[in-house]
Amino acid sequence: MEHLGRCIYQGLFDPEEEGTDEEGFRIGTMEALKRLKMTAMRYPGGNFVSGYHWEDGVGPRDRRPTRRDMAWQSIEPNHFGTDEYIALCRKMDWTPMLTVNLGTGTPEEARNWVEYCNCPTGTYYADQRKQNGYPDPYDVTLWCLGNEMDGPWQIGHVPADQYAIRAQQATKMMKDTDQTIELVVCGTSTITMPTYMDWDRIVLEYLGDQTDYISLHRYVGNRDEDTPDFLAVTNSIDQQIEETAAACRFVQAKRRSKKQIHLCFDEWNVWYREGGNGAGKFAPHLLEEVYNLEDALVVAGFLNSFIRHADVLKIANIAQIVNVIAPLLTRDDEVLIQSIFYPLEMYASRRDGISLQPILSGPTYEGKTNGEATVIDASAILNNNTLHVFATNRSVNEPSELIIDLADQPIANLINGDLLTGPSAKSANSYEQPDVVKTVPISGVTVKEGKAHVTLPPLSVAAMTFGV
Numbered sequence: 001m002e003h004l005g006r007c008i009y010q011g012l013f014d015p016e017e018e019g020t021d022e023e024g025f026r027i028g029t030m031e032a033l034k035r036l037k038m039t040a041m042r043y044p045g046g047n048f049v050s051g052y053h054w055e056d057g058v059g060p061r062d063r064r065p066t067r068r069d070m071a072w073q074s075i076e077p078n079h080f081g082t083d084e085y086i087a088l089c090r091k092m093d094w095t096p097m098l099t100v101n102l103g104t105g106t107p108e109e110a111r112n113w114v115e116y117c118n119c120p121t122g123t124y125y126a127d128q129r130k131q132n133g134y135p136d137p138y139d140v141t142l143w144c145l146g147n148e149m150d151g152p153w154q155i156g157h158v159p160a161d162q163y164a165i166r167a168q169q170a171t172k173m174m175k176d177t178d179q180t181i182e183l184v185v186c187g188t189s190t191i192t193m194p195t196y197m198d199w200d201r202i203v204l205e206y207l208g209d210q211t212d213y214i215s216l217h218r219y220v221g222n223r224d225e226d227t228p229d230f231l232a233v234t235n236s237i238d239q240q241i242e243e244t245a246a247a248c249r250f251v252q253a254k255r256r257s258k259k260q261i262h263l264c265f266d267e268w269n270v271w272y273r274e275g276g277n278g279a280g281k282f283a284p285h286l287l288e289e290v291y292n293l294e295d296a297l298v299v300a301g302f303l304n305s306f307i308r309h310a311d312v313l314k315i316a317n318i319a320q321i322v323n324v325i326a327p328l329l330t331r332d333d334e335v336l337i338q339s340i341f342y343p344l345e346m347y348a349s350r351r352d353g354i355s356l357q358p359i360l361s362g363p364t365y366e367g368k369t370n371g372e373a374t375v376i377d378a379s380a381i382l383n384n385n386t387l388h389v390f391a392t393n394r395s396v397n398e399p400s401e402l403i404i405d406l407a408d409q410p411i412a413n414l415i416n417g418d419l420l421t422g423p424s425a426k427s428a429n430s431y432e433q434p435d436v437v438k439t440v441p442i443s444g445v446t447v448k449e450g451k452a453h454v455t456l457p458p459l460s461v462a463a464m465t466f467g468v
Contacts, residue, residue, distance in 0.1 A: 001041060001042070001043050001320055001321050002043070002044060002045045002047075002319070002320055003044050003045065003048045003052070003069065003074075003076055004045070004047075004048055004071075004072050004276070004286060004320070005072070005074075005276060005283065005284060005286030005287055005288065005323055005324040006283050006285060006286075006288070006323040006324065007320050007321070007322050007323050007324040007326070009079070009080070010283050010323065010330060011026070011321075011322030011323040011324075011326075011328075011330055012026055012088065012321075012322055013025055013026065013079070013080045013084065014026055015079070017333075018333060023091075024084075025087075025088055026330070028330070028335040029322055029335055030091065030092065031335075032328055032335050032337060032341075033092060033321060033322075034092065036327070036341070036344045036345055036348050037348040037349070037351075038094055038321070038348075039094065039095055040094065040095040040097045040315055040317065041089060041094040041095070041096065041097060041317075041321075042097040042098075042099060042144065042266050042317045042319075043097065043098060043099065044057075044098075045099055045147055046071070046099070046147055046267070046319070046320075047071035047147060047148065047153070047154060047155070048069055049100070049147050050071065050101055050103025050104060050105075050147060050149075050154055050156050051069060051070045051101070051103060051104050052101050053101065053104075053109065054081070054082055054101070054109070054113045056078045056081070057078045057080065057081020058081050058116070058129075059128075059132055061079050064077070064081070065078060068280065070155055071155060072277070072278045072286060073277050073279060073280060074280070074281060074282065074283070074284055074286075075280060075281060075282040077282065082113075083132055083133075083134060086117075086134075086138050086140075096138065096140040096141075097142040097143075097266075097315075098113070098117070098140055098142070098143055098144070099144035099147055100113060100143060100144065100145060100170065100174075101146070102145055102149060102167060102170060102186075103147075103154060103155040103157075104155055105156075107166065107170035107172075108173060110143075110170045110173065111170070111173035111174050112125050113125075114140075114174045114177045114178050116128060116129050117129070117137065118138060118139055118140055118177070118178045118180075119177065119178065121135060141180060141182055142182055142184070142315075143181055143182070143183050143184070144183075144184040144215065144266065145167040145171065145186060146166075146167065146186050147186065148186065148189035149186045150163070150186065150188055151189045151190075151193070160195065160203055161202055161206070163186065163203065164203045164206035164207060165206070167207060168206060168207055171207065171210045171211065172210070175210070182212040182213070183210070183212050183213070184211070184212070184213040184215050184264045184266065184315075185203055185204070185213070185214050185215070186214075186215055187200045187203070187215045187216055187244060188217075188244075190217060190219075191218070191240055197243060197244075197247050200244060200247045200248075201247055201250065201251060204251040205251055205255070208255055208257065209257055209259040211261060212261065213262050213263065213264035214244065214247075214263060215263075215264045215265070215266050215267075216240060216244055216265045216266075217265075217268065218237060218240060218267070219267075219268070219269055219271040219325075220233045220236075220237075220270055220271075220272070221270060221271060221272020221273070222272070222294065223272055224368070226367075227294050227396055227425045228367060228394065228396060229367040229369055230294060230298060231294065231297055231298060231373070231377075231394040232365075232367030232370035232373035232394070233301065233367075233370050234298075234305055234370075234377055235370045235371050235372075235373055236370055237301065238305050238308070241263060241265070241305060241309045241312070241313055244263055245263060245309070245312040245313075248260070248263070248312075262312060262313070262314045262315075263313045263315075264313075264315040264316075265306065265313060265316040265317070266315060266316070266317045267317060268302055268316060268317070268318060268319065269299070269302075269318055269319050269340075270289070270291065270295040270298050270325075270340065271325045273289055273290075274286070274287045274288055274289050274325075275287070285323075287324045287325050288323055288324065288325075288329065289325050289326075290329075290338070290428050290430075291327075291338040291340045291428060292339055292422075292425065292427055292428040292437070293339055293421070293422040293424065293425055293426070293428070295339060296339035296340050296343055296420060296461065297343075297392050297394065297459060299318075299340040299343045300346075300347075300377075300420075300461040301377055301392060302316075303343060303344075303347050304377050304378060304379040304390055304392070307347075307380075307381060307390070308355065308358070310355035311355070326338070328341065331431060336429060336431055337429065337434065337438075339420075339427075339429060339437040342420045342437070342461075343420065343463075345439070346418050346420065346461065346463035347390060347463060350388035350390075351388075352381070353381040353382050353383030353384070353386070353388065354382050354383070355379070356379075356381065358380050360376060360378060362374060362375060362400075363375045374394075375393065375394055375395050375400055376391055376393060376394070376400055376402060376456070377391070378390060378392070382406075382468075385467060385468055386415065386465055386466065386468065387404075387406060387411065387465070387468050388464070388465050389404055389452075389462075389463075389464045389466065390462070391454075391456060391461070391464075393456035393457065393458060393459065393460050394459075395459070396425065396458055396459060397458050399455050399456060399457050399458060400455070400456045400458075401453070401454075401455055402453070402454045402455070402456055402462075403451055403452070403453055404451060404452040404453075404454075404466070405450075405451045406450075409468050410449075410468065411447055411450055411451060411452050411466045411467070412450075412468055413466065414447065414452065414465075414466055414467075415465040415466060415467055416441075416464075416465050417441065417463065417464035417465065418439045418440070418442060418463045418464075419439065419440055419442040419443075419456075419457075419460055419462050420460060420461040420462075421457050421459060422436055423436065424459075425459055442454070442462055442464060445464065447466075
């Protein structure tokens with residue numbers, strides 16, 4: 001969640017409007033988001049953070065300064081800040097994940113924020129938190145060291161070696177303030193960057209074992225109106241994860257270190273239609289993508305890739321959660337559930353267990369830019385005596401027969417299953433027709449001789465739970 005467009009104001013927080021709770025949070029938005037069982041919630045950006053000073057957003061609201069945000073050119077009143085964010089996290093059972101400003105900010109400012117959030121009272125910033133009405137520490141464990149600092153569009157962008165020095169200085173001061181925190185260092189922001197992987201290597205070599213995660217970002221889209229190729233983008237997502245993990249292993253070996261740096265995919269989504277410049281307005285309509293069925297299948301593809309790489313990828317944050325490239329849109333007190341909401345819900349209800357490595361055998365096709373792809377994309381999770389299987393049929397026109405065979409034990413029965421599909425690849429929900437793309441209970445699943453059999457309609461995502 002970022003201070004961008006209508007994500008915060010009119011999306012999550014509207015204390016002066018109807019349909020909010022006693023703290024100003026939008027009830028309809030919270031009810032919908034609770035269905036997604038989100039875990040770590042990254043805040044306050046995004047590009048916004050590189051010009052954000054956290055002290056603007058604490059204390060009495062009528063004394064907080066109004067600023068012009070230089071990332072999105074919007075007016076920011078700072079009515080929502082650290083304390084409101086923590087309150088929302090506690091309402092929603094989210095793990096707080098704060099991003100510090102390493103653009104226009106300083107390592108000392110980042111350290112001070114850690115003190116404000118995590119230290120017992122008795123020092124200046126912890127006492128400031130108490131004066132604001134919050135005597136107990138917030139215990140924020142996850143902190144990101146800036147955002148997309150490799151990108152020339154980023155406020156405060158510098159070359160990798162200079163960012164590494166800045167990040168190392170912040171790391172030292174932040175961990176000296178609270179040794180329990182975990183840190184995410186900025187990796188390459190997109191695979192098209194000329195410094196791709198070089199940036200990651202330089203930063204990791206300099207920071208060594210002082211960081212815990214390195215970030216990846218990825219936005220994808222169907223700009224060429226080529227649905228099969230768009231659905232094959234999972235090949236590229238897999239490759240990006242594996243290459244970043246390889247860079248981490250390379251640096252670990254070069255440094256002869258015992259510490260493995262894990263991956264944090266802290267921005268990802270489908271985003272290609274809507275741009276944004278706030279033009280000096282408060283809460284303007286920016287980046288409000290309308291998502292269709294093929295977008296939902298690609299979101300499922302991201303999730304399949306994340307599950308398949310759970311050995312190295314430990315955090316992933318969809319960007320964003322309301323209005324701005326989001327699974328939810330709001331209008332007055334209405335909430336519209338978009339197509340990409342459903343894969344998140346389907347997977348979240350079946351997320352516990354151990355990731356399995358699926359072996360796919362079956363038809364393939366050739367994507368124009370993303371190479372050969374299997375018609376079925378899949379992932380699987382084993383949770384004691386239950387097996388969760390997620391499968392996407394990427395065929396535009398043909399159903400696909402799927403046989404699920406667990407290597408070391410028979411499947412006994414289907415416990416439950418959901419299917420997401422719609423009339424066509426471009427089908428989308430609207431306020432007038434909110435149920436064009438939605439999940440329905442899966443049908444036609446049979447279990448024979450320890451194997452499960454199911455026919456997936458074209459352009460569909462299935463999430464199934466079996467007893468084993």
